[in-house]
Amino acid sequence: MKASFLSDDDGERVPKYSETATRILDAAEGLFVELGLEATSLRLITQQAGVNLAAVNYHFRSKDALFEAVFARRFAPWARECLRQLDALEAQVAGGEASLDVTSVVMCYVRPALALSKDPLRGGAVFVRLFSRVLVENHRQLRETLSRDWGHLVSRYTAALGRALPGLSDEEVVWRLHLGFSVMFHAFAGNDILKLFGRSAVSARDPDLIVKHVVPFVVAGMRAAPSGSPAAD
Amino acid sequence: MKASFLSDDDGERVPKYSETATRILDAAEGLFVELGLEATSLRLITQQAGVNLAAVNYHFRSKDALFEAVFARRFAPWARECLRQLDALEAQVAGGEASLDVTSVVMCYVRPALALSKDPLRGGAVFVRLFSRVLVENHRQLRETLSRDWGHLVSRYTAALGRALPGLSDEEVVWRLHLGFSVMFHAFAGNDILKLFGRSAVSARDPDLIVKHVVPFVVAGMRAAPSGSPAAD
DNA sequence: GTCTATACCGTGATAGAC
DNA sequence: GTCTATCACGGTATAGAC
Numbered sequence: 205m206k207a208s209f210l211s212d213d214d215g216e217r218v219p220k221y222s223e224t225a226t227r228i229l230d231a232a233e234g235l236f237v238e239l240g241l242e243a244t245s246l247r248l249i250t251q252q253a254g255v256n257l258a259a260v261n262y263h264f265r266s267k268d269a270l271f272e273a274v275f276a277r278r279f280a281p282w283a284r285e286c287l288r289q290l291d292a293l294e295a296q297v298a299g300g301e302a303s304l305d306v307t308s309v310v311m312c313y314v315r316p317a318l319a320l321s322k323d324p325l326r327g328g329a330v331f332v333r334l335f336s337r338v339l340v341e342n343h344r345q346l347r348e349t350l351s352r353d354w355g356h357l358v359s360r361y362t363a364a365l366g367r368a369l370p371g372l373s374d375e376e377v378v379w380r381l382h383l384g385f386s387v388m389f390h391a392f393a394g395n396d397i398l399k400l401f402g403r404s405a406v407s408a409r410d411p412d413l414i415v416k417h418v419v420p421f422v423v424a425g426m427r428a429a430p431s432g433s434p435a436a437d
Numbered sequence: 438m439k440a441s442f443l444s445d446d447d448g449e450r451v452p453k454y455s456e457t458a459t460r461i462l463d464a465a466e467g468l469f470v471e472l473g474l475e476a477t478s479l480r481l482i483t484q485q486a487g488v489n490l491a492a493v494n495y496h497f498r499s500k501d502a503l504f505e506a507v508f509a510r511r512f513a514p515w516a517r518e519c520l521r522q523l524d525a526l527e528a529q530v531a532g533g534e535a536s537l538d539v540t541s542v543v544m545c546y547v548r549p550a551l552a553l554s555k556d557p558l559r560g561g562a563v564f565v566r567l568f569s570r571v572l573v574e575n576h577r578q579l580r581e582t583l584s585r586d587w588g589h590l591v592s593r594y595t596a597a598l599g600r601a602l603p604g605l606s607d608e609e610v611v612w613r614l615h616l617g618f619s620v621m622f623h624a625f626a627g628n629d630i631l632k633l634f635g636r637s638a639v640s641a642r643d644p645d646l647i648v649k650h651v652v653p654f655v656v657a658g659m660r661a662a663p664s665g666s667p668a669a670d
Numbered sequence: 671g672t673c674t675a676t677a678c679c680g681t682g683a684t685a686g687a688c
Numbered sequence: 689g690t691c692t693a694t695c696a697c698g699g700t701a702t703a704g705a706c
Binding site (some may be wrong): 242254274378379391417418421423424425427428429432 | 453475501556609611612616619621624651653654655656658659660661662663
Binding site for chain 2 (some may be wrong): 691
């Protein structure tokens with residue numbers, strides 16, 4: 205239940221869960237994505253995990269807390285990888301001042317999400333869809349738990365994006381980073397959103413296809429002129 | 438409970454609800470947004486509406502169906518206004534072929550959403566937030582109910598956007614329209630998403646501010662080069 | 671410390687009287 | 689159309705076994 209395990213990356217800093225707690229986490233993770241949060245009962249989770257109902261209230265203190273644990277378990281490695289890639293990028297262009305490319309910065313958080321999305325064996329794809337739910341729903345407890353790591357990640361990317369977009373104010377940089385994150389995660393989540401658009405000629409299932417279509421959109425959006433410039437057509 | 442009331446716009450084509458049904462709808466609408474869908478109990482709704490608990494299961498057949506009714510009541514006028522504005526735009530440039538501006542097309546659906554968002558007296562702001570929830574959650578029943586009107590709206594906007602972006606394939610046009618809609622609604626929903634980003638220096642409450650920041654982002658994203666073009670920095 | 675059995679109360683839904 | 693009574697199921701808390 206450690207809150208912040210991003211600062212030190214000396215090996216695997218994942219909190220140790222007991223055998224039964226891990227079984228609960230695994231079962232819950234799959235069911236939350238498959239059925240949704242509210243449609244998944246604790247009785248179904250514990251039944252599938254082969255543990256007692258009360259165990260979930262012992263190891264985690266509530267259903268919401270269980271959801272947070274499921275989420276946090278995947279969030280930490282992802283965030284660590286995002287920071288690692290950003291470090292590598294900045295080290296690569298250490299000499300220059302504003303030589304950071306917008307696409308490169310965006311790819312630093314897209315690549316880890318893409319990797320997760322393409323590796324469903326370890327429950328990676330689950331996390332991306334859970335993240336999109338967190339973005340739209342109100343999980344105040346989860347936000348507090350993640351605020352430290354998340355805040356660090358965002359401030360790092362804000363700085364990098366600010367360097368890549370020298371003409372923008374700080375406020376606008378934050379806005380565009382926010383929009384960029386939102387678009388990416390909702391696209392990866394792919395909760396049949398496209399199905400809403402009548403017959404979906406688009407298959408949002410292929411992660412590579414998502415990157416191909418979404419990244420240019422996001423990068424161009426970030427590069428847009430500051431405020432009310434009409435931009436020649 | 439009429440499904441499609443978009444084709445004919447001869448006055449108010451809103452389905453007639455009884456007195457008690459309307460009171461239920463009004464109460465549910467406010468509570469769903471304030472507390473969320475699952476946190477709002479039918480007992481609370483009926484209590485606030487001053488009707489009996491069983492009434493909600495008589496007029497609507499379930500809680501989910503009630504949610505759909507709440508949503509559909511706001512969706513129809515909004516969609517009608519979006520089509521009206523698109524009609525006006527296309528009539529304005531009737532002479533030329535590809536003279537449609539991307540910004541103008543985007544504003545055709547942004548303006549109605551903005552109007553709703555700025556008019557909370559009639560429960561308009563509610564709809565925008567509900568829409569964002571529908572986008573990320575799986576309301577298959579609701580999708581089927583709306584597929585006709587929604588499909589018509591999307592095909593019209595796809596055509597218009599395709600005219601404004603002659604260099605793009607049909608598939609890419611659909612993708613960008615999809616992304617544009619997603620960004621807009623999630624920004625309007627503003628479910629404290631920005632709060633996730635550590636201390637939010639950005640106040641997402643002012644709808645005009647949202648439009649000011651989001652529209653340039655979306656328009657630039659739609660105008661991005663087709664596939665793998667790096668685009669000069 | 672871990673795990674289990676069980677009881678509690680609120681929820682959505684339904685049947686049937688009026 | 690409306691209301692009362694009742695049902696099965698949900699999350700939660702607790703007492704107690706190992």
